[in-house]
Amino acid sequence: MRLLGVTSLLLLACASAAKSQSATNDCSVQVRAETSVARLLYDPFAGVQERAALELRFTPRNKGCTAGIAIGSAGTSTQRGMSGPSGTLTYELQMRGTTVRNTVDQPTVSVLTNPNQSGETSELLNIIVPSAQFAKAGIYRDQVRLRLFHIVSGVPQQYGDDLLLSIEVDIPSRAQINLSGASSPVFGNLGGTGLDFGELSHGKEREAYIQVRATTAVMLTLSSENGSKLKHRAEIGSEALIPYSLKVDGQPVDLASGPKRIDRAPVGGLGADNYRMVARILETDGRLAGDYSDTITIVVEPK
Numbered sequence: 625m626r627l628l629g630v631t632s633l634l635l636l637a638c639a640s641a642a643k644s645q646s647a648t649n650d651c652s653v654q655v656r657a658e659t660s661v662a663r664l665l666y667d668p669f670a671g672v673q674e675r676a677a678l679e680l681r682f683t684p685r686n687k688g689c690t691a692g693i694a695i696g697s698a699g700t701s702t703q704r705g706m707s708g709p710s711g712t713l714t715y716e717l718q719m720r721g722t723t724v725r726n727t728v729d730q731p732t733v734s735v736l737t738n739p740n741q742s743g744e745t746s747e748l749l750n751i752i753v754p755s756a757q758f759a760k761a762g763i764y765r766d767q768v769r770l771r772l773f774h775i776v777s778g779v780p781q782q783y784g785d786d787l788l789l790s791i792e793v794d795i796p797s798r799a800q801i802n803l804s805g806a807s808s809p810v811f812g813n814l815g816g817t818g819l820d821f822g823e824l825s826h827g828k829e830r831e832a833y834i835q836v837r838a839t840t841a842v843m844l845t846l847s848s849e850n851g852s853k854l855k856h857r858a859e860i861g862s863e864a865l866i867p868y869s870l871k872v873d874g875q876p877v878d879l880a881s882g883p884k885r886i887d888r889a890p891v892g893g894l895g896a897d898n899y900r901m902v903a904r905i906l907e908t909d910g911r912l913a914g915d916y917s918d919t920i921t922i923v924v925e926p927k
Contacts, residue, residue, distance in 0.1 A: 652685040652783060653737050653772055657749075661790045666713070666753050668839060668894060669798055674753045678789070680770075682745045684737040692731025692773035692780055695724050695749075697766050697791075702726065706793055708764030713757060713793055717768070718750040731773045731780055751791055758893035761797040761839040761926070765790060797926035799838035802896070807833050811896040819903055824854075824866060824916065828905045834872065835896040836924055841889040844899075845923045846872065848879035854905075854916035866916055867906040873899040879920070887927070 658679045666674045682691060695717055699705040704726050705712040717724040725732045737745045770787040773780035802811055819830040836842060856864035870877045877884045890897040 653689065653691045654683045654685065654784065655691075655770065655772055655787050656681050656683075657787065657789055660788070661792060662751055663792045663794065664751060664753060666757075666759075666793050666795055667798060668758045668795065669800060669837065671755055673755045674793075676751045678749045678751065680747050680749055682735055682737045682747070689737060690775065691735050691737060692775055693719070693724070693733045693735060694728045694731045694771045694773065695768050696726055696728030696771070697768040699726055699766075704766065704768075706764035706766040706791065708759060708793075708795070709762035710760035713753065713759045713764045713795075715751060715753045715766075715791070715793070718752060719747060724749075728769050728771045728786070731771075731775075734775075753793060756894070759795050759839070761795050764793045764795065767791075795839055797838075797840045799836065799840070799842045799890075799924045799926040801922060801924040802835040803922070804833045804835050804898070807898040807900070808835070809892065809895040809898075811835055811837050811892075811894070821905065824905055824908050824911075826905060826908050829902055831900060831902045834899040834901055834922060836888065836890050836899065837892055837894065837896050838890045838924070838926055841887065841927045843925050843927055844872070844886040844888060845883050845925070846870075846877055846879060846886070847883035847921045849919040849921075851881075852879040852918075854918050856912055857915045857917060859912050859914065863910060863912050864914075864916075866908055866911055868918075869904045869906055870920075871900075871902045871904075873901075 662676055662678045664674050664676045697704050698707065702725070703714055704716060705714050719733045722733060735745060735747055768789050768791060770789065771782060772784050773782055800811065819832055821828055821830055834844070836844070850865070852868060852870065854866040854868060870879060872886060873888070875886065877886070888897070888899065
């Protein structure tokens with residue numbers, strides 16, 4: 625019986641030693657985010673990248689250790705993408721200035737947790753939307769999956785549950801307008817802000833291009849200061865008015881009775897959609913000599 629008692633003690637001693645070794649290798653960390661949804665506002669026409677930072681907090685359950693981090697989402701291993709009304713908007717994730725590869729199978733960033741410093745370690749996950757991307761107005765979303773690993777003898781071992789986060793980018797309804805003397809895909813190609821007819825004659829025409837770029841369908845509103853008539857700069861009366869007609873994108877626009885609206889759906893993206901505007905002199909007989917002018921105001925609004 626005494627020998628059995630000794631054997632029993634030896635077995636208990638071995639079990640206790642094994643448990644201690646397991647505790648030594650155990651690395652258990654919890655991760656949480658300050659919010660489950662990170663939101664950004666991105667204007668394709670601003671010409672700058674947009675970024676936001678999401679704070680991640682790591683709490684070791686028993687002791688400090690190094691945790692490997694992997695973050696996977698939609699897209700390829702080198703490029704992440706958010707889905708929205710007009711397809712995909714690319715973005716990237718960074719931690720400590722390093723791009724986090726798009727995978728949940730292998731950690732690409734490590735965090736050293738230390739319970740002796742208030743029990744938590746904080747890291748910033750930076751969300752970056754590069755410039756020079758065009759997308760239609762709306763919300764673009766992606767769900768990312770953050771997974772923690774413990775490196776044991778050079779082999780990553782997953783522990784804990786995955787943390788799911790949503791990333792949303794809001795592209796506002798935006799519209800811009802420019803007047804050009806010629807059709808051009810380059811927005812902002814200023815060809816002048818006026819139409820000079822020179823010496824007036826019946827049927828004489830001049831043209832310009834209304835350049836529009838927008839993230840959504842637009843409404844163009846055109847108005848004439850003198851009701852679609854060129855007005856003598858010094859004289860008054862019917863003999864000091866010269867009527868003209870106007871077409872925009874092939875559509876007659878009569879401004880004699882007030883402003884007119886035209887609906888369009890630009891598709892040029894970061895470039896420009898060109899809408900040809902043609903003004904034609906209707907009558908010059910019996911008009912007074914001198915300089916005539918009118919001012920046409922064109923306003924573009926996103927719908």
